[in-house]
Amino acid sequence: MTDQAGAGDSSERTAHRLTTRETAERLGVKPETVYAYVSRGQLSSNRAPGGRGSTFDAAEVDALARRTGRREMTSPGGEFTFRTGITLIEGDRYCFRGVDATELARRHTYEEIAEWLWTGELHTGAHFTAPYEALAAARRAVGALPAHSGSTDRLRVAVVAAAAADPLRFDLSREAVLGGARSLIPTLVGALPTAGGSRDGSGPDGDAGASAASGLARQLWPRLTARPADEASLEVLDTALGLLIDHDLAASTLAARVAASARAHPYAVVSAGLGVLEGPLHGAASGLAHRMLAEALERGGAAPVVTDHLRTGRRVPGLGHRLYTGEDPRATALFALLAEIPRAAPALAAARDVATTAARHAPLHANVDMALAVLSVSSGMAPEAGETVFAISRTAGWIAHALEEYEERPLRMRPVGEYTGPRPPRPLPDATESPSQ
Template identity: 85%
Template sequence: MTDQAEAGDGSGTAAHRLTTRETAERLGVKPETVYAYVSRGQLSSARAPGGRGSTFDAAEVDALARRTGRREPASPAGEPAFRTGITLIESDRYYFRGVDATELALRHAYEEVAEWLWTGEMRTGMRFEAPAEALAAARRAVGALPAHCGSTDRLRVAVVAAATTDPLRFDLSREAVLGSARSLIPTLVAALPAAAGDDGAVAPGGAGLARQLWPKLTARPADEASVHVLDTALGLLIDHDLAASTLAARVAASAHAHPYAVVSAGLGVLEGPLHGAASGLAHRMLAEVLERGGAAPVVADHLRAGRRVPGLGHRLYTGEDPRAATLFALLAKVPRAAPALAAARDVVTTTARHAPLHANVDLALAALSVSSDMAPESGETVFAVSRTAGWIAHALEEYGERPLRMRPVGHYTGPRPPQPLPGATGTRPQ
């Protein structure tokens, strides 16, 4: 490559050049491998100014990365890291496509935040609608489950049932995936049974997803302030970088699983007590605090039993979880939430005597569910419905990557071969 080509086309705009080290990092290889690519004609180089080292065209390097499959860089802690343009968490804040996520959730309905996450466009007034065939199948499947099943069980079954009615589910084009997502999320909500004691009333046609979800969570009549808290919670929880369930969803998408299967993978991980189910533990704790008249004996019981106090601390935030702060502020405007909020503050204050832990979103979800007479698992339901949109966003991103790139190599620790065949424990059938 000539110096003129290296400098650009003469218009004053220089081509983006990378050093050998930068090229190796982008390709996920050693510097020696970069020069091997050059010798094989897979990559061209030019001498750096001053004759020290080589430089490489960034576009050509990216094209090679797509052909060969780039390896993602490791995080500073040595954990796997994957490039994503969806969510950034830094300085005790988090952002959806560069926009403050708490501001988005406060000012826009859940469906609008989902569209922003999927498309980078704000589509005001967006509403999702469940197709009749998918909804009928999902309701039949959910209705056949035992009465004791939890909401996540019902959601998993509803996803599978809805998938069977969508002949286009294997179309992984962007518009097809978005079409499936816009129909799946309201189908999941509508397939859930109404809360015990509900009079069977349904949200009016065209109602937002939060208002559709409310009667599935509580028999208490919906009021605007409470529905706004629920809608904001849905918006806040849509995504949170590569949480465990999101990583599972991306692994499924890496294998080009259809979006329903991606959501199923996410739901399978979400049910763990350290993830989506954590708010249920916080709900039971707050209920006990209210019953016993203070947090001290409840916190003491948790610590005496060797259990962590639910709803406190987050590995990604040094201060209070911004999602929790946002929901607490909204709940402060709901008069009946005052006792639950006081109980939550009591838990934080009591625990702070020996551990400087701040409230996380699970404690805020618990304050919402306790004050609204919801079941303990309601926070998990909100989490699952909301995060479905995030899993779809990550699936869309992953479909554009090299397939099956998430294939770690096992570090074998078993006995070294060859080992003798195991001895017979019975008589071989004749």
């Protein structure tokens, strides 16, 4: 259809046509870009009735969207939206590929849920094994870090070392990515020192063979606490790993998808996610909740702790989530398991006390950071333990999103900056000597 179409059939054709604004929304671009498509011959237009504006054939617009991969649209609130088949958050629940995520986490291991996210198939008994060379390289790299390094520092270094040990890392075929993911996750766990500071193995591969048969939660436990593992606590940890695998397009996941859009290999995708995760408003939030719960237990109640936070203008950690009106379903699931562990009772009571006390100021409910804090405080873990659990778990989600993004047009996420600086032309600035001189 062209601009020269006859006027006699215009009313019939207009019924199947879109305005410029509708076309821009369908393509996920600005109106100016729509006219750029017309000028390049990628899209045809008709003058709208009355001569004001243009109209576009809906089928032709949809065909262009398929060719260019511009499937994202801007929501009424101005936010980018991406089509994904991984996680749906609806009401006060969330689902992995259409299945209730809390039910999956209660019934299946972390590895099984990861396979479900990656393949859409539930592989019972799935286990991940760290390759010798990758694990040895990761442990050497992590061992060279300063003693005060945090767990996320170690994980970032371990990812780089594992990538360097994998000559096939640039193979972005689905099977290669899945094979690398199944190796990377246990490598990250195995590269972390145990809570007592040892490697709990006699060689560079240490306990890799035994831990592969016992599940990732059992491998991770001694890296989080020196206390012996019991089955009830391992169940809480494994459930937490399963619950945290993905949560739609959180900030770290968006960073991972941007990296995948540039066709970065999976290790670089995970590195991008880890870089964002370390922020205090994301993966590190559970550490703040840990410290608050520990203080509440030390001071004998939540009231003075909550008061101190509000007095200094700080938000009370572990409360509220922008996607849920009630309690975070991940927190609800973990609280139910923690209630079965006697030693967790004081920390769990403190968490409930914090939520009840803070509710007098604002109607906020506990989120998953609070539940992770109850686990870490009651198990003798360091404050950053929740961040470690978060990072290990979410690695599988970043890989799932990378697999989706590799199927899309490369470099499709290219926003246009709105320049707010001085307008050109301006004269060259006067040169000054560097302060170091």
